Amino acid sequence: MSRVTDRKFRCMKCNEIYGITTYDSVNVTIDYDIKERCLSGDIFHFECPHCHNSYMLSYPCLYHDQENKFMVWLYEDEKVIDAFESSFIEQLISLGYTLRRCTDMNSFIEKIQILDDGLDDRAVEFAKYDSFVDYIENKKRDPKEIEGIYYHGIDNDVLKINIRTIDKGATIMIPYEALLEEINNHKDLFGIDDENFPVIDSRWIIQIFEANQNIS
Numbered sequence: 001m002s003r004v005t006d007r008k009f010r011c012m013k014c015n016e017i018y019g020i021t022t023y024d025s026v027n028v029t030i031d032y033d034i035k036e037r038c039l040s041g042d043i044f045h046f047e048c049p050h051c052h053n054s055y056m057l058s059y060p061c062l063y064h065d066q067e068n069k070f071m072v073w074l075y076e077d078e079k080v081i082d083a084f085e086s087s088f089i090e091q092l093i094s095l096g097y098t099l100r101r102c103t104d105m106n107s108f109i110e111k112i113q114i115l116d117d118g119l120d121d122r123a124v125e126f127a128k129y130d131s132f133v134d135y136i137e138n139k140k141r142d143p144k145e146i147e148g149i150y151y152h153g154i155d156n157d158v159l160k161i162n163i164r165t166i167d168k169g170a171t172i173m174i175p176y177e178a179l180l181e182e183i184n185n186h187k188d189l190f191g192i193d194d195e196n197f198p199v200i201d202s203r204w205i206i207q208i209f210e211a212n213q214n215i216s
């Protein structure tokens, strides 16, 4: 079941108070309709019934896919609370679950897409890093022009990574299997412990490459 909380919210525009419903957790295996609302960001979208001002509101939310065995937890605060019983976590890990935490709404949605597509998110972060290097080195562009690097999908085993820049952007294609192999060959570097809901993002991959300048 999905768990919800009813809250009172004051509109930032007209100052009226009204009720909103936020999701503490969603189970997309039981409640399939909620999945699309997560992927579109709709669960974070609200509209004031008084002045019709619409906005996005981020809040802690746990996404659970029982069938594909993963959980993505949107929890922004760096001081992570012990939200789960350790026996519960152990049980999930023994079932082969992937557990991740995201620190913002957009990476939460992107992470769900990656895991829903059945991919190893470490390989996707690797691809995003490679795309960044390729863009800077081969296309001789200024890193400051880059606004964001996003996972766009996978087609015939080729990852599509979007680089968004101030003027336009580019899509970079990177073979998935080669990256996965690289990751599996360097378990010492890329190995992670799912127990603590690790944040696997650009900072995670940059840290690995900075600490190991000799790997390609």
Ligand SMILES: [Zn+2]
Pocket: 011, 012, 013, 014, 015, 016, 048, 049, 050, 051, 052, 053
């Ligand atoms: Zn309003």
